[in-house]
Amino acid sequence: MKRAILSYFALLAICGFAVAGTTPLYAQAQPASSTSGQQPWKQIPIPKLPAFHPVQPKRVELPNGMVVFLQEDHELPTIDGTARIRGGERSVPASKAGLTDVYGDVWRTGGTKTQTGDQLDDFLEQRAAKVETGGGGDSTSASFSCLKEDFDDVFRVFVDVLKNPEFRAEKIEISQKGLYDGISRRNDDPGQIAGREAAKLAYGVNSPYARVPEYKTVASITRQDLVEWHGKYVHPNNIILGVVGDFDSAKMEARLREAFASWPKGTPTSDSTAKPDPAAPGYYQIDKTDVNQTNIQMVALGITRKNPDYFAVSVFNEAFGGGFSSRLFGDIRSTKGLAYGVGGGIGSGWDHAGVLRIAMSTKSATTIESIQALDEEISGLAKRPIDDEEIKRAKDSILNSFVFRFDSPEKVLQEKMAYEFYGYPLDFLESFQREIEKVTKEDVARVAAKYLHRDQLSVLVVGNVAEFDKPLSSLGTVTKVDITIPAPPPGLVPEQAEHP
Amino acid sequence: MKSRSISLQTFVSCVAVSFLLGSLALAQDLASFEKRTTVKKLDNGLTIVICERPEAPVFSFFTHVDAGSVQDPMGKTGLAHMFEHMAFKGTETIGTRDYPAEKIALAKVEQAYAAYIAERDERVARDQQKLTQLEQAWKDAIAAADKFSAPYTNEFGKIVESEGGEGMNAETNLDETVYFYSFPINRLELWAYLESERFLHPVLRQFYKERNVVIEERRMRTDSNPVGRLIEQFTEEAFAAHPYHRPTIGWISDLNSFSATDAQNFFDKYYVPSNMVVTVVGDVKASEAMPIVEKYFSRIPARPKPDTATTTEPPQNSERRVVLHEQSQPFYLEGYHRPDYRSPDDQIYDAISDLMSNGRTSRLYRALVRDKQIASDSEGFTGYPGNKYPQLFAFYALPIPGHTTQEIADAIHVEIERLKKEDISDDELKMIKTRAKANLIRSLGSNEGLAQELSLYQARYDDWRELFHSVDRIEKVTKADIRRVANETFKADNRTVGIIEFAPPPGAPQGAPMPQGGGQ
Secondary structure, eight states: OOOOOOHHHHHHHOEESSOTTOOOOOOOSSOSOOSTTOOGGGGSOOOOOOOOOOOOOEEEEOTTSOEEEEEEOOSSSEEEEEEEEEOOGGGSOGGGTTHHHHHHHHHHHTOBSSSOHHHHHHHHHTTTOEEEEEOOSSEEEEEEEEEGGGHHHHHHHHHHHHHOBOOOHHHHHHHHHHHHHHHHTTTSOHHHHHHHHHHHHHHOTTOTTTOOOOHHHHHTOOHHHHHHHHHHHOOGGGEEEEEEESSOHHHHHHHHHHHHTTSOOOOOOOOOOOOOOOOOSEEEEEEOTTOSEEEEEEEEEOEETTSTTHHHHHHHHHHHHSSTTSHHIIIIIIITOOOSSEEEEEOEESSSOOEEEEEEEEEGGGHHHHHHHHHHHHHHHHHSOOOHHHHHHHHHHHHHTGGGGSSSHHHHHHHHHHHHHHTOOTTHHHHHHHHHHHOOHHHHHHHHHHHOOGGGOEEEEEEOGGGSSSOGGGTSOEEEOOOOOOOOOTTSSOOOSOOO | OOGGGSOHHHHHHHHHHHHHHHHHHHHHHHHHHHHHEEEEEOTTSOEEEEEEOTTSSEEEEEEEESOOGGGOOTTOTTHHHHHHHHTTSOBSSSSOSOHHHHHHHHHHHHHHHHHHHHHHTOSSSOOHHHHHHHHHHHHHHHHHHHHHHGGGTTHHHHHHHHTTOEEEEEEEOSSOEEEEEEEEGGGHHHHHHHHHHHHHSBOOTTHHHHHHHHHHHHIIIIITOHHHHHHHHHHHHHOSSSGGGSOTTOOHHHHTTOOHHHHHHHHHHHOOGGGEEEEEEESOOHHHHHHHHHHHHTTSOOOOOOOOOOOOOOOOOSOEEEEEEESSOOEEEEEEEEOOTTSTTHHHHHHHHHHHHSGGGSHHIIIIIIISOOEEEEEEEEEESOSSSSEEEEEEEEEOTTOOHHHHHHHHHHHHHHHHHSOOOHHHHHHHHHHHHHHHHHHTTOHHHHHHHHHHHHHHHSOTTHHHHHHHHHHTOOHHHHHHHHHHHOOGGGEEEEEEEEOOOTTOOTTOOOOSSOOO
16 A cells, blocks of 8 residues: 655645744744633643663774774664765865766766676665665765665675775766756756755855756766775775664674774875855845745855854744744744745854755745745844743753654764764763753844844845736845856757657 | 675575565564554544554654545535644634633634625625625634734644654645654653644634645645646546545635635544544553543544545546646656555555666666666656545656657656566566565654554554555565556556646747756
């Protein structure tokens, strides 16, 4: 009894209540306690949550520098692992944008020295197992997933992919064609346009955190580029490997030592942390004539999680725009009925500034009205700061749901791997809880005033300009953003034999 | 790597071993779930499922209501989904300053709205001045009612979130409506109060504001997305008689017409205890949790089970086509009618879907993406647009720049013909069966996933064990079954095709070339 769960269809056949993926989300500054004095739910006893000390992964550092985390989880007969490798798209020159996308595909599909990618596909799928690779902004990854009884078979493939990839040319071509298709389709959905172009405003058009692959940059990627990338980055001292599942840690450690001990250290790589170059604040417009809804995004640079303000910012985000109880959701959606998706906050990155983003979508005819409603929310923060009730609710929400950050061994493993990767103390989660508890109303007002300034935001509007309630220019100077896709180099894409 | 030297014999025996262990693991899993899972049907007809999974001090729940947009009344499409949104608006005690007074004010809103709509829809004698007055009277009534609730907007959700609720949401599809979130385990009783109260004393306040929110949802999912526009037209075309032709989100004129009274009537008819399954999975003991859950959910009064008979879709006897000319890249979709989920062939369709679509060994990937290199993605899937009633088995692909939807159609049809004429290989059949078991095992490791699956299978089969048995049925699928079902189903006369073709945006230069990926 399968239902349609494919990406294109799931979203369209099912209607939800809240927008999936809406970032961090109150209503009027009124006491939330209510109801003619009766609050029956407050009479229900809430016992103390039983003490819970989740199993912590064992951290092992091999002599060659590889860091391994072993997390036993005996609930199901499966074993999964992920190797995260330092170095990602932000270290790729702009002329080769998309390199780690192609690399992430072909690392696996291109097979190993002794097995083609297709042979690996057959071997693994017979075991309902996976070995996959992927690219990313600051790292690349190789992972495996299998039933416990197939571990030896699957782990052998994993190690072979990690150490001996072949990057066969025919698979590079398939990957490039897939990227060309993505490029050709990137202006079809207004939400995608808004997200992509807003990032360019926040980071700068040339920032590796915002730029996107083009036909030309993808076409320039060669097998040699992939081989060189692999040679430069994939070394034990650049790898954090996490394994979780139904195994004995001592035996698994021995197995991993045996597999990786002879792998020599590589030359340490430097990581590029490109400097952001945000666009000048102001209004930016993209006209799209085939839509009846406008995507509005107000952006600026956010902060990093190493910033001591991160904890107060987290509370602010929760109260202002981070969930069902937030001000933006209450005012813009529930009270004004202007949007289905609305939310936002001061974004944070692990090792570089995140994006401060306040986003919503509304019908064309309430575009300017909605921008003004968001303006009121932002400038209203000074006159109507996040109050005691909102602070309490936001902190309660974060702290009472805290257990969901470590309610499975896999989540615990992922947290620790992230701390290791970005150089955070391995007890960051515990300190996060203590720091959230300490956040005061004054802290929240301070960070709101420090980071969120209406006049420093870039306001991007993607919509059917002719149907707007007023021209965007009624609010200020408007810069039109050209999103025309640069044509492919001649001969790259075959002429169509016929067209209607 | 050494595996190249592994002989085919070793290779095959490896597979056989893995296969056997997979079966054993599954039998152990069912036995384990038998011990940990308790079902109780309350006197009011509501089914409670509790599954003990003491991995961490948390639990997840799913409330499964066996009513979806198929049950929307004629002229009121989108109503099931609209009620789902209203189930977050609180109760007689949550979200109001003074319910008795608010109740009177809400009744006045409904009277004013009915008068406004009656005038609006007056075909012959509509009086524009009167209409404006009636609209204003309706808006004034809303403003008066809002005074009781405005300070407590979203109070239901605020309680859930501040108490540590995680992942609170709900979904409506054509078949059913589901509500879900997770809580720390010390909030079990609070949850039982909140969730039962929600369906005992719902108050449909701020209805017309929320209706605007839902209309924005329609603009996002359908109106402003070319694939959304295609799928709405395609589905409408594929089902001539059965309500599966409706969009769950609703047609815009219906959204601009139905009332809070309509939503209340829908609730009264379909949200009856015998139509609901509530499943709790997590760090609970059934012996302790069941009395608490029963105490709160027993408060919902028994009501008669609704009549859910619908029109049966008649056989299709000619191909149907929907072609949209859009300023976006091409897209190809086709669907074939198949029977409902109770059909003895149900798992055969699952097997075909897996064979055609799952991963880089799948037939569509290998043919269209790897070998012909005409698509970036292609899959075949069942259960569209729902699976409770006779539905579609569908195929889609995204042609890469320079290739046409006709090339896509031809390539998909070649793969369909192969299914009809040739047996699939031993390896393929084994792969399908091994994957079905592995996928089931992997789905058992989360409270949310289990709560969803156990609710669905309990609701659909009156027995959660079918979650396991359905995999046993995949085990019995033969090569001949696949050929038979392919021949019965994938016929041109039984096909509906949906296509997006590129058309230059208005104002583009005359004679502009077709996009080869360039241009907007």
